[in-house]
Amino acid sequence: MLQGGFIFLVALLYIGLLFAIATYGDRRAEQGRSIISSPYIYALSLAVYCTAWTFYGSVGRAASSGVGYLPIYLGPTLTAVLWWMVLRKMIRISKVYRITSIADFVASRYGKSSGLAALVTVIAVTGGVPYIALQLKAISVSFQVLSGRPTPTESLLDDTALYVTLALALFSILFGTRHLDATERHEGLVAAIAFESLVKLPAFVAVGLFVTFGLYGGPADLFGRALSRPEFRRLLTMEEALGPGAYGQWFWMTLLAMLAILFLPRQFQVAVVENVDERHLRKAIWLFPLYLWLINLFVLPIALAGLMAFPGGQVDADMFVLAIPLAHGQELLALLAFIGGFSAATSMVIVATVALSTMISNDLIMPILLRIRFLRLAQRGRLTGLLLGIRRGGIVLVLVLSYLYFHAIAHAYALVSIGLISFAAVAQFAPAILGGMYWRRGTRAGALCGLIAGFLIWGYTLPLPSLVDAGLLPVSFIENGPWGVGWLRPYQLFGLEGFDPISHALFWSLLFNAGLYVGVSLFTQQRVEELLQARAFVDVFRLSGRPGEATWRGTAYVSDLQQLLRRFLGKKQADEALRPVLAQGGGTVTATAEVVQHAERLLAGAIGSASARVLIASVVKEEPLSLREVMDILDETQQVIAYSHELERKSAELERATRELQAANERLKELDRLKDEFISTITHERRTPLTSIRAFSEIMHANPNLPEVQRQEFLGIIIKEAERLTRLINQVLTLQKLESGTVELNLEPVRMQEVIEEAVEAIQPHVQFNEIALTVSMPETPCYVLGDRDQLVQVLLNLLSNAVKFCNPEDGRIAVRLLVEPDRVRVDVEDNGPGIAPEDQATIFDKFRQVHTSTGRRPPGTGLGLAIAQRIVQHHHGRIWVESEPGHGATFSFTLPRLPASDGTTQPVRDTVRLNP
Amino acid sequence: MTRARLVALFVLGLLLMNFPLLSLFSRERLLLGMPVLYVHLYGVWALVIGLLIWLMERRRTTPPEENP
Numbered sequence: 001m002l003q004g005g006f007i008f009l010v011a012l013l014y015i016g017l018l019f020a021i022a023t024y025g026d027r028r029a030e031q032g033r034s035i036i037s038s039p040y041i042y043a044l045s046l047a048v049y050c051t052a053w054t055f056y057g058s059v060g061r062a063a064s065s066g067v068g069y070l071p072i073y074l075g076p077t078l079t080a081v082l083w084w085m086v087l088r089k090m091i092r093i094s095k096v097y098r099i100t101s102i103a104d105f106v107a108s109r110y111g112k113s114s115g116l117a118a119l120v121t122v123i124a125v126t127g128g129v130p131y132i133a134l135q136l137k138a139i140s141v142s143f144q145v146l147s148g149r150p151t152p153t154e155s156l157l158d159d160t161a162l163y164v165t166l167a168l169a170l171f172s173i174l175f176g177t178r179h180l181d182a183t184e185r186h187e188g189l190v191a192a193i194a195f196e197s198l199v200k201l202p203a204f205v206a207v208g209l210f211v212t213f214g215l216y217g218g219p220a221d222l223f224g225r226a227l228s229r230p231e232f233r234r235l236l237t238m239e240e241a242l243g244p245g246a247y248g249q250w251f252w253m254t255l256l257a258m259l260a261i262l263f264l265p266r267q268f269q270v271a272v273v274e275n276v277d278e279r280h281l282r283k284a285i286w287l288f289p290l291y292l293w294l295i296n297l298f299v300l301p302i303a304l305a306g307l308m309a310f311p312g313g314q315v316d317a318d319m320f321v322l323a324i325p326l327a328h329g330q331e332l333l334a335l336l337a338f339i340g341g342f343s344a345a346t347s348m349v350i351v352a353t354v355a356l357s358t359m360i361s362n363d364l365i366m367p368i369l370l371r372i373r374f375l376r377l378a379q380r381g382r383l384t385g386l387l388l389g390i391r392r393g394g395i396v397l398v399l400v401l402s403y404l405y406f407h408a409i410a411h412a413y414a415l416v417s418i419g420l421i422s423f424a425a426v427a428q429f430a431p432a433i434l435g436g437m438y439w440r441r442g443t444r445a446g447a448l449c450g451l452i453a454g455f456l457i458w459g460y461t462l463p464l465p466s467l468v469d470a471g472l473l474p475v476s477f478i479e480n481g482p483w484g485v486g487w488l489r490p491y492q493l494f495g496l497e498g499f500d501p502i503s504h505a506l507f508w509s510l511l512f513n514a515g516l517y518v519g520v521s522l523f524t525q526q527r528v529e530e531l532l533q534a535r536a537f538v539d540v541f542r543l544s545g546r547p548g549e550a551t552w553r554g555t556a557y558v559s560d561l562q563q564l565l566r567r568f569l570g571k572k573q574a575d576e577a578l579r580p581v582l583a584q585g586g587g588t589v590t591a592t593a594e595v596v597q598h599a600e601r602l603l604a605g606a607i608g609s610a611s612a613r614v615l616i617a618s619v620v621k622e623e624p625l626s627l628r629e630v631m632d633i634l635d636e637t638q639q640v641i642a643y644s645h646e647l648e649r650k651s652a653e654l655e656r657a658t659r660e661l662q663a664a665n666e667r668l669k670e671l672d673r674l675k676d677e678f679i680s681t682i683t684h685e686r687r688t689p690l691t692s693i694r695a696f697s698e699i700m701h702a703n704p705n706l707p708e709v710q711r712q713e714f715l716g717i718i719i720k721e722a723e724r725l726t727r728l729i730n731q732v733l734t735l736q737k738l739e740s741g742t743v744e745l746n747l748e749p750v751r752m753q754e755v756i757e758e759a760v761e762a763i764q765p766h767v768q769f770n771e772i773a774l775t776v777s778m779p780e781t782p783c784y785v786l787g788d789r790d791q792l793v794q795v796l797l798n799l800l801s802n803a804v805k806f807c808n809p810e811d812g813r814i815a816v817r818l819l820v821e822p823d824r825v826r827v828d829v830e831d832n833g834p835g836i837a838p839e840d841q842a843t844i845f846d847k848f849r850q851v852h853t854s855t856g857r858r859p860p861g862t863g864l865g866l867a868i869a870q871r872i873v874q875h876h877h878g879r880i881w882v883e884s885e886p887g888h889g890a891t892f893s894f895t896l897p898r899l900p901a902s903d904g905t906t907q908p909v910r911d912t913v914r915l916n917p
Numbered sequence: 918m919t920r921a922r923l924v925a926l927f928v929l930g931l932l933l934m935n936f937p938l939l940s941l942f943s944r945e946r947l948l949l950g951m952p953v954l955y956v957h958l959y960g961v962w963a964l965v966i967g968l969l970i971w972l973m974e975r976r977r978t979t980p981p982e983e984n985p
Contacts, residue, residue, distance in 0.1 A: 070958055074934050077965060081927040084973075085920060220950025227947070236952045238943040247936035254934065286969040293962055300955055 004147035008160060010335065011143075011342055015167050018192045018346070022175045025191030036190045037276045039283035044194035045270045046288045047201075049076060049261060050295055051131075051348040052138030053419040055200060055341040058296065060318035062303035066234075066241030071250055072419075073296050075257025077289040086262065087271060088281055089437055093540045094272045098605030101355060102268040102429060103363040106451075107610050109436040109537045110444035111530035114371075114610035117363035119448065120429065121356075123455050124265045125398065127425025128356050130463070132402035133409075134418040135345035136161045138318075140406070145319045146326070146338050161406065168349050169399045176354030177391040189350065190274045196347035201295050203340020207321050208298020210333055211305045215324075219301060226304040235304070245498055252503035256420070259427040266348060269355035349399075357394030362608030365390050370614050383567050387607060409470045420502045421462045427506060428454035431514040435521075440534045446521030454513030457493070461505035465490040528630050529613075556591040556620035558582065561599040564619050568606050577602050596620060674846070689721035689728075731864045738871035745788040745875060749899055752783050752792075752818055752825050759796035760816065766804050772812030783820045784899040791872045792896075798865035799829040799892045806833035806890070824878075824895045832889040841882050845870040869894070919972060926968050933961045 028035045035041070054072075061069040079086075090105070099105050103124060107117035140161035175189040216222035226232050234240035242249055261267055275281075306320030315323045321341065325334040366387070431454075432447040467473045481489040491501050493508050526534065536543060565574035581598045591599075596616065603612035696714040700706060706714075737743040760776055767774050785792075796816075803814045808831075815830040836844060845866050873880040873894045884890035932938055942957035949956065 067954055067958060074930075074958070074962065077962060078927055078930050078934075081923055081930060081965065081969060084923055218950075220947075223947065223951050227952075233945055236945045236954060238940065238954065247940065250939070251935055282973050285973050286966055289962070289966045289969065293959070293966060297959070300952075 004143070004160075007143060007146055007335070007338065008163070010339065011160075011164065012167070014339055014342060015164075015171065015346070018171060018195070019174070021195050022171070022188035022192040024188070026175065026178065026186075026188030029187035034187055034276065036187050036194065036274075039280040040287065041190070041194045042275065042280040043284040043287035043291065044197040045190050045274065046267070046284055047197040047291045047295075048193050048266055048270055048347045048351050049264075049288075050197070050200060050292070050344055051419070052135045052142075052341055052345040054295060055204060055344040056138050056142065056318045056321055057134075057419065058299045059303045059306065059320045060316070062235075062299050063307055063317035063320065065243075066236065067238070067300070068242050068250075068253075069299060070296065071253035072257045073292040075254040075259075076261035077292060078254070079258045079261050080285050080289050083281060083285050086434075086437070088278060089540060090262075090268075090433075091272050091275050091278055091281070093437070093537055095275075095278075096540060097536065097609070098601045099609065100273050100605060101359045101362060101608070102263060102265050102433075103359045104604070104608045104610075105268070106429065106432050106436070106447065107363060107608070108604070109533055110432075110442075110447050111527055111533055112609040112613040113444050113448075114363075114367035114614075116432075116444065116448060116451070117359075117367065117608060117610045119451055119455075121359040121364045123425055123428060123451065124359055125356055125401075126455075126459075126463075127422045128265060128352055129398065129401045129405050130409075130418050131422035132349055132352055132398065133406035134422075135349050136165060136402060136406045137418075139164050139342060139345050141316070141319060142322055142338055142341050145315075145322045146334060162403065164346075165349075165399050165403050168346055168353070169396055171346075172350050172353045172357070172395045172399075173392045176350070176357065176395065177388050185274055185276075186354065189354065190270065193270065193347045193351060196343040197291070199343040200340040200347075201291065203336050203343070204295055204321070205298065206333060207325060207337050207340075208302055210330065211324055212298060212301045215305060215328065222301050222305060226308055229308075232304065232307060235300075243500075245500065245503075248498075249500050249503050252506050253420075256423050256427055256502065256506055259430045260423040263426045263429040263433065264423075265355040265359065265426070266351040269351050269358075273355075349402075353395045353398045356398045357391045360394035360397070361387060361390035362606075362611065365394075366607050366611045367614070370611055384570055387568065409466065421466070424458055424462055424502060424506050424509065425455075428458060428509060428513055430510070431517040435514075435517055436534070437537055439521075440538045441521055441526075442517065442534065443521045443524045443526050444530055445524040446517045446519070449520045450513040450515075450517030453516050454509040457509040457512055458505055461490050461493055461508060462501065465501070528625055528627055531627070531630060553593065553625055554596075554620055554622035556596050558589060558591045558595065560619040561591055561596065561616075564615060565599060565602060568603060574602075591620075689725045693718050693721050693725075728864075731868060735864055735868050735871065738868065738875065743875070745791065747786055747788060749784045750787045750789045750792060752785060752827070752896075753778055755789065755792045755796060756816060756818060756827070759793050759800055762793070762797055763800040763804065766801065767814070770804060770807065770809075770812055772804060772807050772814055774814045774816070776816045778816075778818035779820055781820075783818075783825055785825055785876070785896045786899055787876045787896065788872075792876070795869045795872050795894065796827065796829070798869040799894075802865055802892070803829055803831035803833070806831055808832045808889075820898070821895075822898075824898045826893060826895045828891050828893045830889060830891040835886040835888055836882060836884040836890050837886050841884060844882055845880065866892075922972055926965065926972070930961065930965045933964075934958065 025035055036045070058069040058072075093099065094105065097108055099108055103117045103120035106120045107113050110116050140159065143160040171192075175192070176186055178186075178188075212219055212222055216225065227236070238246040238250065302320055302324065303317065306315070306317060306324055309324055309327060310320075321337050322334050325331070325337060428451060431450050432442070435442045436447070464473075465478050468475055468478050476484075478489065478491060480486065487493070487495050491504060493504065496504060496508070499507065562574065562578060565578060568574075569577065578595075578599065581595050600612050600616045603615060606612075607615070696718050700711060700714055734743075756776060756778060760774065763774075800814070800816070804812075807814060811832070813832045815828070817828040817830070819826040819828070870880050873896070876896050878894055878896040880892070880894040882890055882892050939957075942954045944953050946953045
């Protein structure tokens with residue numbers, strides 16, 4: 001066994017290390033070289049979620065209810081998925097309006113209401129104290145287990161928890177309330193918290209690895225041995241482990257944890273207030289769930305190993321993490337585990353007390369002080385000291401309350417049960433906050449009614465019955481209800497049975513809370529301030545970055561505002577914060593509305609929005625705006641925003657039109673270039689036949705006595721050249737008709753076999769002349785397309801004559817194939833010519849786009865055949881393309897939509913081969 | 918677009934971690950030597966984390982949308 005004094009020394013050394021880290025963090029922040037400005041530090045600080053409850057309590061819960069500990073971590077994982085929308089909005093709102101606590105967030109949204117601020121603070125403190133007590137209990141019990149002391153000591157001075165509490169109070173005071181700041185960020189504190197997260201995870205994983213791989217031969221061995229005992233088998237299934245209503249309980253726990261991760265005051269503190277940069281969220285969104293996953297990985301193995309090692313409940317399952325290493329003589333590992341649990345507990349206590357003390361001072365005490373002794377307070381000198389004093393008092397108060405709670409009640413409860421009660425308390429913030437962020441209509445009255453109802457039901461159904469276990473209320477209170485009224489039984493309110501206490505409390509409290517929030521909001525009117533704030537919250541992304549509208553009217557002097565700010569922030573800070581706005585606004589004597597609003601926000605950062613409102617109103621002469629006027633201003637802004645959206649839209653349209661015009665211009669230029677080429681080709685192509693016609697005519701004209709044979713020969717040439725000319729002109733005309741769309745297709749069902757046969761027939765003389773082998777393969781079953789027969793023959797003819805032209809002159813081969821597919825027919829014309837380079841394949845169907853041969857000569861022909869073929873196929877809703885590999889011939893293919901066969905069957909393809917010559 | 922994908926991932930996670938899909942894995946059986954319920958829950962959890970990494974860390978071609 002380790003000596004109690006030694007353990008205590010280690011704990012104190014650890015706290016000393018925290019002090020050192022926090023001091024370093026604060027010093028770096030003062031130098032402007034923040035060490036916490038990193039998404040990793042941010043994610044680690046979020047892991048303050050994992051407290052002693054996680055470190056010790058999860059194992060305890062797993063020992064009694066299998067995977068029942070998991071919803072507490074699955075819920076936050078699910079919420080993290082939505083953080084990019086929800087948490088980012090909370091951060092943005094808080095940054096823009098300098099909100100420094102969750103109470104201030106609610107109060108600010110509902111018209112800077114000090115009543116709401118106080119209510120939220122009361123709920124948060126009431127819910128928070130048991131949770132902090134839980135940590136103290138864990139520290140105390142873990143100390144006892146590690147030092148081998150069987151029972152809690154009677155003497156207060158002997159109690160470790162007391163000294164630890166004092167040390168933590170000192171830490172929180174030093175690093176949580178060092179100075180008053182308009183942003184209320186504590187870099188040193190965050191650095192220490194992030195460090196603690198780096199301690200507790202390895203510590204827990206180390207114990208997990210020791211148990212799983214040290215004591216057993218891996219997870220399979222551990223599970224196999226545990227489950228060979230029938231009494232542990234019940235931990236395997238939901239129904240057995242969690243009892244009846246397992247899935248309902250599971251769902252409510254998940255929901256509870258989903259809300260807790262957003263609304264626990266300490267989570268709000270680290271996730272929102274201490275956030276350095278919104279973009280850190282992007283990494284934290286997955287890092288934080290990953291952290292949870294890792295720290296939970298060995299919970300069930302440790303629980304099972306503990307159950308096997310200590311049968312019959314000799315050791316509290318909450319302490320298995322320490323007890324197992326101790327039982328195996330691993331004192332160092334046990335000490336590490338103790339430090340891990342200690343770090344989990346202390347980090348929670350530190351952040352929670354700082355967050356709660358900020359609320360207590362800004363949202364509870366200050367508004368009351370300002371109200372009671374208002375005149376005197378406003379005239380006193382510097383108030384920084386007073387504020388910090390209140391905060392320090394708040395820290396001590398929270399810790400004292402927690403310590404008392406721990407001694408009075410907490411010892412009777414498992415860690416998890418206490419934590420869940422706290423979770424259920426902060427879940428009450430959900431309707432007011434989520435509603436407030438996304439629903440403009442939510443009113444202060446609605447939020448107030450919902451919160452009060454939720455809080456009362458929570459108090460009645462969870463902490464109140466726990467007094468029975470502590471012996472402060474009779475058992476009949478739970479069993480028969482107060483005064484024997486059955487429907488008031490706290491665990492079966494209104495007779496609702498079949499729920500476990502947490503689900504039951506959560507259901508009723510959230511039902512009344514959300515119901516009243518929505519219901520009352522729908523029947524109450526927002527005041528001016530509420531209306532403005534509702535809009536500021538809901539539309540924060542749209543509004544931030546735009547100049548705020550002047551929703552303030554009155555007379556204010558810069559010197560008055562400056563005086564006020566200096567009293568709360570100190571001279572240096574106040575002047576620095578005001579300078580940019582003053583420089584911008586130019587106002588030196590009388591303050592513009594903008595300066596007044598900026599000053600109010602600065603003040604809100606230090607003392608809360610409700611108090612800031614009251615204080616600003618005390619130094620300026622306000623002319624209250626009527627609801628009508630505010631509506632007008634808002635409408636105007638709305639119009640400006642709408643107008644700017646309209647402008648953006650128009651400019652986008654303009655840009656698009658410009659792009660289209662540019663594209664059209666390019667196209668025109670290209671067409672112009674093609675036209676030039678066209679004319680030059682036409683001229684060239686026409687001149688050749690014309691030249692020969694003319695030459696031969698002249699010969700015959702000049703020599704009337706030419707022999708008849710020769711005359712006949714010359715006339716033959718003239719006729720042939722004239723025909724060629726006609727053909728060229730016809731092709732140009734055809735193409736022109738096709739392109740202008742004036743061609744009329746004579747559509748009818750056409751049998752593709754006929755088309756191919758006709759085209760092959762027509763090309764036959766050329767094929768024979770060039771000694772080319774032409775093979776045709778097509779199915780026997782007739783297949784039909786809807787088309788113009790002559791035009792389709794033309795397509796094929798053009799492809800064939802192209803193939804003939806480019807065929808290998810020595811050993812020419814052309815293959816024509818008809819392929820029938822379910823909904824289309826495809827024709828391939830393959831040659832074994834030189835092929836087409838890839839870069840030419842895309843343009844081969846353009847007019848006159850003849851591919852130049854390797855000798856640089858233009859190949860024979862007009863260069864219109866393929867263009868015509870393409871246009872015709874396109875008119876038939878088909879597709880035409882070429883596949884070729886240079887040196888290995890080319891295959892021109894086209895497809896056409898197929899007409900369904902009359903008999904509806906497709907017969908197997910049988911080749912009919914004709915060989916030529 | 919990222920928003921819609923995140924919401925879809927949330928719904929997916931919620932479905933896989935709750936009744937009735939969860940009840941399919943509530944069996945007294947072992948998978949890879951571990952209880953099937955345990956494997957399922959940690960597996961789905963890891964899947965959600967993996968998809969989150971993919972969604973948040975992909976090279977972004979468009980700046981993140983401003984208006985959630």
